[in-house]
Amino acid sequence: MDDLLDQYDLVLQAFWLTIQLSVLSGLCSLVLGTLLAAMRVGPVSVLRGVGTTYVTLVRNTPLLIIFVFIFVAAPNLGWFTDTAFLTLGVVTVSLYTSAFVCEAVRSGVNAVPLGQAEAARAIGLTFAQTMGSVVLPQAFRAVVPPLASVLIAMTKNTSIAAVFGLMELTGRMRYFSNNSADDTVIFLVFAALYIVLVELISAGAIVLERRWRAAR
Amino acid sequence: MNTSTVLFDTPGPRTRARHRLYALVSGVVLIGLLAWLVWYLYDQGELEYDLWEPFLTPAYLEVLWQGLLDTLAMAVLAILLAVVMGFVLGVGKLSDHRLVRWPSWLIVEFFRAVPLLLLIIFLFLGPAGLTSYWSVVVGLTLYNGAVLAEITRAGVLAVPKGQVEAAYALGMRKTQVMVSIQLPQAVKIMIPAIISQCIVALKDTSLGYYVLAPGLTTVGRQIWTEFGNQLQTALVLAATYIVCNLILTALATWAQRRLVGERKPIVHTIDPGMGQAGPGLS
Amino acid sequence: MRHIQKVRAAAVALALAAALAACGDAGDDSDEGADVEVQENAADEFDDGTRMKELADSGSVIIGVKYDQPGIGFKGATDDMPVGFDPEIGKILAADLGIAPEDITWKETISDNREPFLQNGEVDLVIASYSITDERRAVVGQAGPYYVTGQQLLVKSDSDIDSLDDVKGTEVCSVTGSTSLENIEAEGAKPRGFDTYSECVDQVLNGRVDAMTTDGAILLGYAAQNPDQLKVVVDPFSEERYGVGYSQDHPEMCEWITDTIEDAQEDGAWAEAFEATLGKSGVDTPEPPAMDECPAA
Numbered sequence: 001m002d003d004l005l006d007q008y009d010l011v012l013q014a015f016w017l018t019i020q021l022s023v024l025s026g027l028c029s030l031v032l033g034t035l036l037a038a039m040r041v042g043p044v045s046v047l048r049g050v051g052t053t054y055v056t057l058v059r060n061t062p063l064l065i066i067f068v069f070i071f072v073a074a075p076n077l078g079w080f081t082d083t084a085f086l087t088l089g090v091v092t093v094s095l096y097t098s099a100f101v102c103e104a105v106r107s108g109v110n111a112v113p114l115g116q117a118e119a120a121r122a123i124g125l126t127f128a129q130t131m132g133s134v135v136l137p138q139a140f141r142a143v144v145p146p147l148a149s150v151l152i153a154m155t156k157n158t159s160i161a162a163v164f165g166l167m168e169l170t171g172r173m174r175y176f177s178n179n180s181a182d183d184t185v186i187f188l189v190f191a192a193l194y195i196v197l198v199e200l201i202s203a204g205a206i207v208l209e210r211r212w213r214a215a216r
Numbered sequence: 217m218n219t220s221t222v223l224f225d226t227p228g229p230r231t232r233a234r235h236r237l238y239a240l241v242s243g244v245v246l247i248g249l250l251a252w253l254v255w256y257l258y259d260q261g262e263l264e265y266d267l268w269e270p271f272l273t274p275a276y277l278e279v280l281w282q283g284l285l286d287t288l289a290m291a292v293l294a295i296l297l298a299v300v301m302g303f304v305l306g307v308g309k310l311s312d313h314r315l316v317r318w319p320s321w322l323i324v325e326f327f328r329a330v331p332l333l334l335l336i337i338f339l340f341l342g343p344a345g346l347t348s349y350w351s352v353v354v355g356l357t358l359y360n361g362a363v364l365a366e367i368t369r370a371g372v373l374a375v376p377k378g379q380v381e382a383a384y385a386l387g388m389r390k391t392q393v394m395v396s397i398q399l400p401q402a403v404k405i406m407i408p409a410i411i412s413q414c415i416v417a418l419k420d421t422s423l424g425y426y427v428l429a430p431g432l433t434t435v436g437r438q439i440w441t442e443f444g445n446q447l448q449t450a451l452v453l454a455a456t457y458i459v460c461n462l463i464l465t466a467l468a469t470w471a472q473r474r475l476v477g478e479r480k481p482i483v484h485t486i487d488p489g490m491g492q493a494g495p496g497l498s
Numbered sequence: 499m500r501h502i503q504k505v506r507a508a509a510v511a512l513a514l515a516a517a518l519a520a521c522g523d524a525g526d527d528s529d530e531g532a533d534v535e536v537q538e539n540a541a542d543e544f545d546d547g548t549r550m551k552e553l554a555d556s557g558s559v560i561i562g563v564k565y566d567q568p569g570i571g572f573k574g575a576t577d578d579m580p581v582g583f584d585p586e587i588g589k590i591l592a593a594d595l596g597i598a599p600e601d602i603t604w605k606e607t608i609s610d611n612r613e614p615f616l617q618n619g620e621v622d623l624v625i626a627s628y629s630i631t632d633e634r635r636a637v638v639g640q641a642g643p644y645y646v647t648g649q650q651l652l653v654k655s656d657s658d659i660d661s662l663d664d665v666k667g668t669e670v671c672s673v674t675g676s677t678s679l680e681n682i683e684a685e686g687a688k689p690r691g692f693d694t695y696s697e698c699v700d701q702v703l704n705g706r707v708d709a710m711t712t713d714g715a716i717l718l719g720y721a722a723q724n725p726d727q728l729k730v731v732v733d734p735f736s737e738e739r740y741g742v743g744y745s746q747d748h749p750e751m752c753e754w755i756t757d758t759i760e761d762a763q764e765d766g767a768w769a770e771a772f773e774a775t776l777g778k779s780g781v782d783t784p785e786p787p788a789m790d791e792c793p794a795a
Contacts (some may be wrong), residue, residue, distance in 0.1 A: 043227060043235045046242040060415070060461035061454045062422035064433060069454075072440075072697065073447035075704035077260055082705070085669070085690070121225065152329075159331035163426050165671060165690035165701070170334050174341070174610065174674050175691070183342035191330045198329040275576040341610060345618045348611070426693060428606055438575035441566055441696040 003176055004189060014172035015193050021089055021158040021168060022197060026151050028094035033101025040106055051102065058099040063160050066096050071164040089161040097154045104150050108143030109135070141212040148205030155197050169193055267445040271452050276439060283435035284456060290349070290424070290431060291417040294356035298417075299410060301361030306368025307394060320365070327362035333423050335359065340427045348429040356417050363416075367409045371402030404475050411468035415461045422457075432456060534586075534593040534767065541596060549748035553622060554595040561588040562607035562621035562743075566694040569719030569776045570627050573604070580604050583715075584625040586771035587644055587742070587759070591623065594758045608694065610675030613637050616745045623755075624743030627713060629677065630790070639748075641755035642741030644768070646787045647715040648734020649678050652702060659709055660731050668708035671698040678712040681736060695720070703727060713738045718781055739787070752792035760789055 004011060039051035058066070070092045075081050080088055112135050120130040162171035173190040177183045227235065257263050270276040308320030327335070332355055338344075340351035375398050383397045425433040432453055440449040537543075541554035553559050563584045564571035573580035579599065589599045607615055607626045615621045616638045630640045651670070653659050659668070666686035672679040674691030683689040690707050692698045699720050701707045710717070714734055721728045742759075744751040762768040763786035772783045 043224065043231075044238045044242060045235075046239040046246060050242075050246065056462075057454075057458060060419075060458040060465075062419040062433070062457055064422040064425060065450055065454050065457065068436075068446065068450045071706075072700060073450050075706050076444075076446055076700065077262070078704070080706075085706075127224070156329075156331035159333040160423070162333065162674075162691075163693055164697075165692055165707075167689060167691060170331060170337065171674065171691055173334060174337050175679075177338070177341050183338065187334070187338040187342060190334060191326070194331055194334065195326070195329045270575075279575045341614060345614050347620060428608055428611070435575060437694070437696075438565070438573075441694075442574040446700070 003182070004186060007176075010172060010175075011189070011193075014167055014169045017086070017166065017168040018155075018158055018193070019197070020086060021093065021161060021166070022151075022155045024086075024090040025093035025097060025154060025158065028090060029097035029101050029150075029154065032094055032098035034105055036098055036102035037105035037109070040102060041109055055099045055102055058096060059103075061096075063093070063096045063157055064163065067092050067160060067164050070095070085164075085166050089158070089164075089166050093154060093158055093161070096157070097150065100150045100153070101147065104146040105139075105143055107146060108139040111142035112138045137212065141209065144205050144209050144212070148201055151201050152198050155201065156194065159194075262447055267443065267448045270439050270443055270445070271448070279435055279438075280432070280452070280456075283430065283432040284460075286430040287418065287421045287432045288460070290353050290356065290421045290429070291414060294353050294360060294421075295410070295414050295417050297353070297357040298360035298364050298413070301357060302364025302368050303399070305361065305365035306372065307399075309365060309369050310372060312390075324362045324365045327358045328366075330359075332356070332359045332420055333426060336423055336427060348424065348427040351427055352421060352424040352429045352431075355423075356420055359420075360413055360417055363413060364406075364410065367406055367413070368402065371406040371409075372398045374405050375401045407475055408468045408472040411464060411471055415464045415468075418460060418464070419457065534589045534599065536593045536598050537596045539596065544754075548750045548754075549622075550595060550751065550754050554597070557597060558601050558603060559592050559595060559597055559623065560603045560605055560621045561585075561592070562605045562612065562615050562624040562626055563588060564608075564626045564695075565606040566696040567627060567716050567719060568723055569778070570716055571625075573606070581775065583645065583771060583775040584627065584740075586775055587762075588623065588625045590762045590767055590771065591625075591742070591755060591758055594754075608675075609673045612743060616743050619745065619747075622744070623751075626743075627716060627738075628741055628743050629713075629738040630741040631677070634743075637746070639744040639746050639752055640741035641744065641752045641792065642759070642789060643739030643787050644742065644759050644789070645715065645740040646784075647713045647738050647740070649681060649711060649736040649738065650714040650717055650730050650734055651732045652699070652710040652712075652717040652720060652728055652730055653708065654702065654705070655727055655729050657708065657729075657731075662732055662735055665709060669706075670709045670711050671701050671707045672711050673698065676712060677736075682711045699728075715776060715781075719776065722778070749793070756789045756792055 036051050036054060039047040040055070042048065070080070070088060083091075116138065117130055117135055120134040125134070158168060159170035161168055162174065167175070169190050173186060176186045254263075261267075271280075305320045305324050308316050309324065311317045311320070335358060336351050336355040339346045339354055340348060344351075344354075346354060372394075379397055379401065380393055383393045388397070421429075421431050422433045424431045425437065428434060436449045436453045440446045443449075541551060544551035544554060563580050563582070565573040565580055567582065569582055571580050571582040571584040579585065579602075585604070588602060588604075592599065592602050605615070605621050607621070607624060612624045612626060612628055613634065616624055624638075628634075628640065630642055634640060651659060651662075651665070659665060662685060665682065668687055669690050670682045670687040671690035671692055672682065673695055674693065679689050679691055687709075690698075690701070692701070695710075695712065695716060698707075698710045698712075702710045703724065710720075714730060717730045721730050742755045744755065759768070762771075768786050769783050777783055
């Protein structure tokens with residue numbers, strides 16, 4: 001415990017890095033995942049195939065191996081050699097998470113009853129109006145819980161960046177538990193920091209869900 | 217298959233022609249990209265036989281095969297233990313006694329929120345001092361057990377209420393109702409979700425890499441340390457994982473049809489992907 | 499169902515392809531270390547109740563070494579035995595117990611699992627570029643030093659870094675849990691902890707990090723592997739004294755390890771082991787270091 005208090009700045013730095021990784025990866029994978037979902041539900045068959053293939057391949061590969069591709073294999077080919085570790089970590093986590101975001105968004109869109117859109121079109125709403133006032137609000141509401149799960153899992157998955165040189169929370173815990181006998185205390189402190197992030201996402205999801213439920 | 221969706225009307229002949237054009241264009245771009253990629257890899261010398269040779273050499277195939285067996289053994293062992301833990305905690309969370317319910321809730325929430333890698337490192341280096349193999353197995357068990365506890369709870373709650381009421385009406389006691397009425401039916405509903413959880417566990421065995429546990433990724437590292445063929449090794453490992461996971465996905469889909477029917481899967485909000493009997497995000 | 503069939507067909511095709519093409523013969527150049535003379539009737543030499551007696555009687559010993567440090571301890575995926583200076587020292591010790599090299603069980607250790615391995619008896623000895631420190635001696639026994647080296651930097655041949663001041667603000671990698679990483683962080687470098695040295699070297703080679711730091715002996719091995727691309731710079735800025743780790747449950751092992759290594763230093767086995775391993779990277783065989791006294795039992 002003394003070690004942690006003496007070097008609290010190292011813990012805070014690590015926490016900040018985990019937050020950066022999570023927030024940036026979260027934003028990137030939301031964008032990428034929505035694009036992928038658009039490809040998968042869109043009318044163009046080739047793009048549907050690309051989207052489906054991407055999701056299938058990425059979802060079935062361990063994130064650690066995707067890290068190997070981006071952090072070890074690609075630089076050997078001369079790619080990303082000047083890219084910051086944080087950026088590359090965000091790229092890796094986003095490539096992986098976007099496949100799951102895609103599925104969450106797609107399930108959300110599919111959760112909107114077909115009749116809703118048909119009715120909207122039948123009463124003469126334009127495509128934009130149909131989307132904006134009928135389909136998307138319902139899709140968002142359906143998408144919040146699975147998306148929250150995805151983002152929580154993603155936050156925990158940023159820990160794998162520790163294996164590839166990023167001194168975020170998990171990397172720091174290893175550093176500290178190597179230098180101290182209070183392994184249990186150290187573990188609980190670092191676990192608590194992750195739990196804070198996870199609970200923040202859960203709380204955010206609950207707030208959003210409530211707000212949109214009231215709008216019904 | 218997409219004749220009609222919420223997003224757009226069934227396209228007419230002119231739109232269909234336009235979509236065909238888009239498909240053609242994107243297809244050409246895609247083929248161009250793939251061709252460029254192959255050319256690029258060739259140009260960089262990444263397709264040279266030397267770099268792929270280990271994967272055609274019996275001795276290395278044997279090592280990889282052993283790695284795959286270790287990986288599968290760890291995943292299966294962990295899931296079996298996790299099912300037991302999930303049953304205990306899942307039923308515990310449904311208990312009428314606060315002293316049982318609260319600790320169960322706390323354990324489940326804790327192990328679901330802590331990154332598996334952090335847990336594995338703690339088990340490996342901490343006071344538990346487990347071997348690398350058991351750090352991975354126990355870590356996987358604790359995490360997946362917590363997830364399966366939620367699945368158990370959802371499965372038990374998904375059993376129609378009438379069943380329980382009928383059982384009570386017959387004079388069964390609480391434990392009897394749980395053991396002989398609710399759990400057996402819950403298990404049937406849960407099996408596809410459990411198989412999907414196997415996929416998560418299988419993918420997570422790769423974390424053993426960080427603590428030198430046996431398994432595919434550790435073997436892979438030994439190979440690329442020797443030959444400097446990181447890209448090739450990673451491709452082979454990824455392909456191995458994907459094949460295994462697709463087999464499991466097919467199994468889960470089959471079990472879903474066979475045991476649960478077309479009814480919606482039980483656990484939509486707990487872990488992504490699980491609802492579709494697909495791989496979860498870990 | 500179509501799904502399953504497709505997968506099955508793919509699996510069969512893969513297996514066939516593997517069977518047909520399984521004719522490669524990668525990685526066939528075996529590299530034997532120096533020969534050791536195995537003591538006969540070794541068990542008689544030790545007193546009853548000592549750990550050495552137990553090991554000699556059982557005819558096997560488990561030694562933890564590194565698998566990813568060329569020159570120090572390295573093992574390919576299909577090799578039976580690791581090669582390097584550390585395994586050679588292990589063979590010398592085992593031979594004194596009457597255990598032939600092929601009867602030694604080798605275990606891979608990484609920097610931060612060496613103490614747990616000794617404490618819970620997963621290995622009998624750790625000979626894995628294991629620097630002697632007071633913190634470590636508080637939890638495990640360390641006999642030695644059998645080799646002395648110091649922390650240096652490994653950089654690309656065209657790098658500008660040539661003094662310790664140059665590392666401020668640069669990214670320097672080493673192994674998570676090593677003292678080297680802490681030392682370089684103290685010098686103002688951004689630490690990049692990796693799992694093993696080999697990954698760290700890859701990062702230097704492909705330019706992701708500016709330098710790698712750890713004991714000179716390890717760096718020289720890598721520099722010798724890639725003489726055109728890598729060089730070792732900076733005078734050693736720490737003293738690392740490699741020791742043999744043993745469990746504190748068996749303090750009697752210290753005297754035995756010290757005596758055996760001193761004998762090997764005198765009769766030339768130590769120098770032979772060095773020349774067959776680290777010496778290959780072009781380092782002259784140094785004077786063997788003087789061993790520490792063992793703590794009074």
